[in-house]
């Protein structure tokens with residue numbers, strides 16, 4: 078298990094489209110384990126492959142102790158509207174209100190290669206949409222009004238020097254408690 082470096086705003090990979098996953102290999106399973114570990118250490122509820130420098134179309138999420146891998150996910154139905162605050166592990170310390178569909182149905186493949194369908198609302202729906210956006214080069218700041226985006230980017234311009242090469246290194250603390258053991262994958 079290893080902790081992965083997180084790419085932050087400015088790294089071009091965050092703006093690229095991903096490639097659909099065609100085969101679930103051991104390497105991919107290891108990537109998923111590392112992504113979960115990295116997400117938990119960073120105290121996130123979602124992490125998409127481009128955020129760790131990868132081009133596979135997959136993300137991991139965990140809202141309300143429900144860890145899920147979504148491979149080649151797609152929103153197949155969306156309804157309602159809801160505004161809520163979002164942040165992103167790739168834009169640390171920057172937050173903004175984003176309006177998104179309140180309820181979504183997402184179709185994806187799981188790590189066993191089975192097709193799954195998720196009905197989501199609330200934070201879970203928001204998280205799924207945020208991660209799926211990442212898989213297509215889109216970030217939450219893209220939804221902000223011009224003024225709010227300008228203020229978010231000005232906050233970021235003061236933060237970004239902490240991340241040379243657009244890389245955010247998480248400290249791997251061996252004494253930390255494992256709230257989410259491997260079995261939960």
Ligand SMILES: [Zn+2]
Pocket residue numbers: 164165166167207211
């Ligand atoms: Zn994000």
